[in-house]
Amino acid sequence: MKFGVVVFPGSNCDDDMIHVLGDVVGASVRKLWHKEESLGDLTTDDCIILPGGFSYGDYMRAGAIARFSPIMTAVIEHANAGGYVWGICNGFQILCEAGLLPGVLLHNDTQRFTCKNVYLKPATDKSAITAKLDQNKAYKIPIAHAEGRFHADEATINQLVANQQVLFYYCDESGQVTADTNPNGTLRNIAGICNEKRNVFGMMPHPERAAEDLLGNTDGLDLFTSLLASTEVAV
Amino acid sequence: MNFIAEVDIMPHQELLDPQGKTVAKNMKNLHLDGVEDVRIGKHVTLKLTAADEAEARQMVETACQKLLANVIMENFTYELKEAK
Numbered sequence: 001m002k003f004g005v006v007v008f009p010g011s012n013c014d015d016d017m018i019h020v021l022g023d024v025v026g027a028s029v030r031k032l033w034h035k036e037e038s039l040g041d042l043t044t045d046d047c048i049i050l051p052g053g054f055s056y057g058d059y060m061r062a063g064a065i066a067r068f069s070p071i072m073t074a075v076i077e078h079a080n081a082g083g084y085v086w087g088i089c090n091g092f093q094i095l096c097e098a099g100l101l102p103g104v105l106l107h108n109d110t111q112r113f114t115c116k117n118v119y120l121k122p123a124t125d126k127s128a129i130t131a132k133l134d135q136n137k138a139y140k141i142p143i144a145h146a147e148g149r150f151h152a153d154e155a156t157i158n159q160l161v162a163n164q165q166v167l168f169y170y171c172d173e174s175g176q177v178t179a180d181t182n183p184n185g186t187l188r189n190i191a192g193i194c195n196e197k198r199n200v201f202g203m204m205p206h207p208e209r210a211a212e213d214l215l216g217n218t219d220g221l222d223l224f225t226s227l228l229a230s231t232e233v234a235v
Numbered sequence: 236m237n238f239i240a241e242v243d244i245m246p247h248q249e250l251l252d253p254q255g256k257t258v259a260k261n262m263k264n265l266h267l268d269g270v271e272d273v274r275i276g277k278h279v280t281l282k283l284t285a286a287d288e289a290e291a292r293q294m295v296e297t298a299c300q301k302l303l304a305n306v307i308m309e310n311f312t313y314e315l316k317e318a319k
Contacts (some may be wrong), residue, residue, distance in 0.1 A: 060277075060302060060303065061305055064302060064305065065302070068301075068302065097305065103307065104305055104307040104308050106250065106251075106308055107253050107254065108253065109251055109253055110253070111253040111254060111256075111257050151250070151307070151308060152307065153307075185251065
């Protein structure tokens with residue numbers, strides 16, 4: 001699996017992501033400028049990453065303008081053809097605005113930009129980024145956002161839960177999911193979801209910021225190794 | 236023909252509006268105890284050229300549906316006037 005990391009004007013986690021994928025994980029990765037109209041040699045076996053940041057200054061709504069960048073037509077075609085797409089933080093917001101994931105990310109109920117470590121409980125092993133995770137472990141991964149309150153109508157939320165499309169819940173250090181461990185008012189403590197076809201992932205926390213011993217935390221690395229291990233083509 | 240559209244975008248009534256709530260809570264610093272609730276949205280002015288009013292209306296609808304509002308969280312209303 002190769003990776004393409006889209007750079008929008010205002011993206012700021014693109015270089016961290018490329019460093020982790022290229023230097024830590026050892027995967028083949030390249031940048032995709034938002035004005036490009038094709039994904040080049042990347043195929044549906046590969047993964048397009050929409051990184052964190054403040055694309056277009058979060059004007060109008062976070063992700064609303066980036067969703068109409070030229071590259072997004074190719075990203076949407078890639079997703080519809082079964083290719084992997086993973087949006088982190090602002091990338092998750094862009095995927096919701098683009099309709100590749102249901103729902104929307106509202107302003108945090110705290111009315112603050114929150115940057116801190118939180119704990120995530122995997123909610124399913126039926127997705128490539130959670131398949132190889134310890135389903136009973138609370139993964140320590142940081143969040144850094146002002147608009148992370150996931151919202152959708154009740155029928156959509158019920159469907160996400162029933163279909164095991166919820167990837168992570170915010171929890172405490174021991175894995176308990178409670179109102180106190182909800183950092184932003186998100187519905188049912190939801191931190192990340194996937195689409196029905198399970199090839200498009202969105203999450204607010206930043207695994208690429210917790211993927212190296214040097215940074216004192218490698219919990220995030222497990223998501224990347226899960227993705228690679230569970231999508232490896234058997235020979 | 237030239238038109239001006241005045242668009243109002245507001246968060247859905249049932250959704251918590253943290254910005255509005257914060258402003259409402261702080262009205263007491265202005266000694267305005269009578270302010271019971273505040274909700275904050277956006278106002279957008281569009282200047283456009285279209286063949287007729289129907290086409291202008293269609294353009295404003297498309298702009299609102301696709302970019303200016305996210306109907307999952309907001310609703311929009313607008314007034315369209317011919318520009319002099």
